[in-house]
Amino acid sequence: MYARGGVFTITSRILVVDLLAGLLDPTKITGLVVLHAERVTAVSLEAFIIRIYRQKNKTGFLKAFSESPETFSAGFSTLTMIMRNLFLKKISLWPRYHVRVAQSLEARKAEVVELEISMTPAMQSIQNAALQCIEISISELRKVNLGFDIEDWSVDSALHRSFDILIRRQLEPVWHRVSSRTRQIASDLTTLRAILLNLLSLDAISFHQYLETVLASHAPTNSLSTLGHSPWLYLDAADTLFSLARRRVYTSSLPKSLDPTSLIEVGLVLEELPKWDVLLNILDEISQNRQGGSNKENNGPILIMCHDRQACAQIAEYLQFASSVSPGDGGQEQIKYSSKFMRQKFAAFHAWKAAFSRARSSKAVQDHQAASSKPTLPLRKVHPNKRRRLRGGAQFATANRYQGQLHDASKLEHVGNDTHNDSETPFEEGIFEVPGHSTTEFEMHDPHDSLIVHPYSASDDSILEEIQPRDVIMYSPNASFIRHIEVYRSSHSNNNDMRVYFMYYGGSVEEQTYLSTVRKEKDAFTNLIRQKSSMAVNLTGDSLPEEDSQDKFLRTLNTRIAGGGRLVAIAEPPRVVVDVREFRSSLPSLLHGKNITIVPCSLTVGDYILSPNICVERKSIKDLISSFKDGRLYSQAEAMLAGYQEPVLLVEFDQDKSFSLEPFTDLNATAAAAQSDVQAKLVLLTLHFPKLRIIWSSSPYQTAEIFEELKKNEREPDPLKAVSIGLADGEDEYSIYAPAPMEILKSIPGITEDNYKQIMLEVDTIIELGNMSENALSAMIGPEAARRVYKFFDASIYTS
Numbered sequence: 001m002y003a004r005g006g007v008f009t010i011t012s013r014i015l016v017v018d019l020l021a022g023l024l025d026p027t028k029i030t031g032l033v034v035l036h037a038e039r040v041t042a043v044s045l046e047a048f049i050i051r052i053y054r055q056k057n058k059t060g061f062l063k064a065f066s067e068s069p070e071t072f073s074a075g076f077s078t079l080t081m082i083m084r085n086l087f088l089k090k091i092s093l094w095p096r097y098h099v100r101v102a103q104s105l106e107a108r109k110a111e112v113v114e115l116e117i118s119m120t121p122a123m124q125s126i127q128n129a130a131l132q133c134i135e136i137s138i139s140e141l142r143k144v145n146l147g148f149d150i151e152d153w154s155v156d157s158a159l160h161r162s163f164d165i166l167i168r169r170q171l172e173p174v175w176h177r178v179s180s181r182t183r184q185i186a187s188d189l190t191t192l193r194a195i196l197l198n199l200l201s202l203d204a205i206s207f208h209q210y211l212e213t214v215l216a217s218h219a220p221t222n223s224l225s226t227l228g229h230s231p232w233l234y235l236d237a238a239d240t241l242f243s244l245a246r247r248r249v250y251t252s253s254l255p256k257s258l259d260p261t262s263l264i265e266v267g268l269v270l271e272e273l274p275k276w277d278v279l280l281n282i283l284d285e286i287s288q289n290r291q292g293g294s295n296k297e298n299n300g301p302i303l304i305m306c307h308d309r310q311a312c313a314q315i316a317e318y319l320q321f322a323s324s325v326s327p328g329d330g331g332q333e334q335i336k337y338s339s340k341f342m343r344q345k346f347a348a349f350h351a352w353k354a355a356f357s358r359a360r361s362s363k364a365v366q367d368h369q370a371a372s373s374k375p376t377l378p379l380r381k382v383h384p385n386k387r388r389r390l391r392g393g394a395q396f397a398t399a400n401r402y403q404g405q406l407h408d409a410s411k412l413e414h415v416g417n418d419t420h421n422d423s424e425t426p427f428e429e430g431i432f433e434v435p436g437h438s439t440t441e442f443e444m445h446d447p448h449d450s451l452i453v454h455p456y457s458a459s460d461d462s463i464l465e466e467i468q469p470r471d472v473i474m475y476s477p478n479a480s481f482i483r484h485i486e487v488y489r490s491s492h493s494n495n496n497d498m499r500v501y502f503m504y505y506g507g508s509v510e511e512q513t514y515l516s517t518v519r520k521e522k523d524a525f526t527n528l529i530r531q532k533s534s535m536a537v538n539l540t541g542d543s544l545p546e547e548d549s550q551d552k553f554l555r556t557l558n559t560r561i562a563g564g565g566r567l568v569a570i571a572e573p574p575r576v577v578v579d580v581r582e583f584r585s586s587l588p589s590l591l592h593g594k595n596i597t598i599v600p601c602s603l604t605v606g607d608y609i610l611s612p613n614i615c616v617e618r619k620s621i622k623d624l625i626s627s628f629k630d631g632r633l634y635s636q637a638e639a640m641l642a643g644y645q646e647p648v649l650l651v652e653f654d655q656d657k658s659f660s661l662e663p664f665t666d667l668n669a670t671a672a673a674a675q676s677d678v679q680a681k682l683v684l685l686t687l688h689f690p691k692l693r694i695i696w697s698s699s700p701y702q703t704a705e706i707f708e709e710l711k712k713n714e715r716e717p718d719p720l721k722a723v724s725i726g727l728a729d730g731e732d733e734y735s736i737y738a739p740a741p742m743e744i745l746k747s748i749p750g751i752t753e754d755n756y757k758q759i760m761l762e763v764d765t766i767i768e769l770g771n772m773s774e775n776a777l778s779a780m781i782g783p784e785a786a787r788r789v790y791k792f793f794d795a796s797i798y799t800s
Helices: 012-021 045-056 069-073 078-084 100-107 120-145 163-174 182-201 205-218 236-247 274-292 308-320 330-372 392-415 462-467 479-490 509-534 548-553 580-584 587-593 623-631 632-643 671-688 700-710 717-723 741-745 756-762 768-769 773-781 782-794
Strands: 030-035 062-064 110-117 252-253 267-268 300-304 451-454 471-474 499-505 575-579 597-601 613-622 646-652 693-698
Touching: 012 392, 012 471, 012 597, 045 062, 045 078, 045 587, 045 646, 069 182, 069 509, 078 509, 100 479, 110 274, 110 632, 120 613, 120 632, 163 182, 182 205, 182 267, 182 308, 182 499, 182 509, 205 330, 205 499, 267 548, 267 693, 274 300, 274 308, 274 471, 274 499, 300 308, 300 462, 308 330, 308 451, 392 717, 471 479, 471 756, 479 509, 499 509, 575 580, 575 587, 580 587, 587 597, 587 700, 597 717, 613 623, 613 693, 623 671, 632 646, 693 700, 741 756, 741 768, 756 773, 768 782, 773 782
Parallel strands: 030 062, 110 499, 300 451, 300 471, 471 499, 575 597, 613 646, 646 693
Antiparallel strands: 252 267
16 A cells, blocks of 8 residues: 555554554655644654654654644744654744735635624623632632642633643642542533533523532532532522522422422523524514625525534524424514424433432432431431431531532422413423424535534634535634634635624623633744744654663563583664554554564454563553453453463553542542552452452653663564464464454455465455456366355456
């Protein structure tokens, strides 16, 4: 395939394996083009590939592209380190405000309609309450962790998606030493940021339902335990958040009489999102413009972009209800169907609420029975209207007030008696049919009249090229998508009437996030321009450091002198046989950086073969836990003991995380049990396999040092023998090939265990095999087998 030449788009893992296996000669590569250059780190596969390429090819070109300037400006000398990993010396910056870029993009601009929408008072109050919870949580982190870089720990930074990742990344090296309260606060920041996003994208019912699940997962199971408590739940702002979210759906009042059997009076509110009406008005405007236009052939699809799939599903569901209104209907009819849409969602919420309350009550009883020191005592059910007032603080009262809201869900069963209830809406469990939706009839659909709802993703540019919309509605702002629209519009001169509707809530977090993203992009380019003017030039010429002459002499001498022998020079360099699945990790790249030859193979036993006697099975912590659960580790250890004299289990930790098992346990009551369970299984493993050695490594860097020490005074492994160990009867070293194409080849009529090896040696692909003549097949595998293979590929798949 590579010998024919051309342009190849290939993944990093496949390319690095082909380079190391000799299937692709680096000297014959004209050049490399690397996308997403911001991801190239010292241990990434891309850096590994470039190092191999530059080691043997000094003249081929290398180009790297990136659309994320913020990554290069973050941290200390990030731009310099990435350029060193790419073996590049020149950098070219093209910001949006560059003269040539601005001239190119502004030559053909899309018409942009900016729509600022006001939030409802309840939404504004909920947003302020959530921001107050975030501010208090960040202040708690700043008080406890004064040794970290807390310059970016602010409410403005908390609105961005990477903020919680930044906090966790700084805490992970000392995660086992921080308090459980700090861990919980760090986890709560992710939840609070999700609450802010869902407030603006979900309807009032879905948002209230989401908060119910958040409360159930973060509230304590009993009032005596402090494990897993979320401190923000005890804030007054949290009380405001939950109560206002409930009032957007319904209001409740206590019965006037003191009769315990009296029902709580519930009134439906069912607040709609303000963006819904604006969205329908936009669609009506687009429809009127297209009907009045003279050139209807240029009408393309309508594209609605949202920030996630959940919002897309909700908008699609709402538009299906809105489409049931005929063009002649007035505003009252529109209000009727919008109200019906919300009432149907409330009916589904009512059914979910009842089932959720039963499940939560059952779980609460089970937790109480498990934690009770006197399980023989009967559990008494306390009437919800006769709960005793707690003394000693308002925190427990707040928590119990939230729990009471969940357990009182059965009171909603009589909400159908509300005076605002529509008789057409059934408040019962079941599947609700969407009006106008039918799957019994099919017809050809004009793509120019289609309306597509799609979430933002990394492939937004390909979405625009594929759909080629004429009207784009940005339901939520996204700075990256705006850049894609500018490039798409400037490269398509036929779309002269492209219009973009830009919707956002004024004074909301989505507006602040968008403005902050644009500001960070501009500041990042300004910082990069300043770094470029004062950046030191990287003069490194070789891709690998020159090996020390003394180390090279010691490596090439065999000091294992027995029986009065003499020193013998070893010509071959150190070699490690690596399983092809291990190239997802950074360890092969680090071993190659230590002048160790990497031989990729499909190993049946082990991950790394250091010598004819040493076999290593590498496990990360999560992989170790999953291997214990499914029993895979025991069979792997048994196979290593059968094929090698010194089997080794390598437990490797992440470099950026603490060297402890504790960070990989959850913040729940079973955390200690889960950690002790892993330790107990490790003890059982060593008792069952006494010859198995366990090595603990704090990072891939330390693992490379350990491998280098283990290979001293050891013979080099044989790749063919390493592949053959563990194979079943009838299998041999041909298992180095990928198993999936081999199974496809064996399934072809005429291909047997006796002739498939010859085909794999002489034929590159199955397509080439199918295009071969019968005479060529006969010369390779015999006339009878050739006839069956040729008949199989020549058969027609169509039937009359």
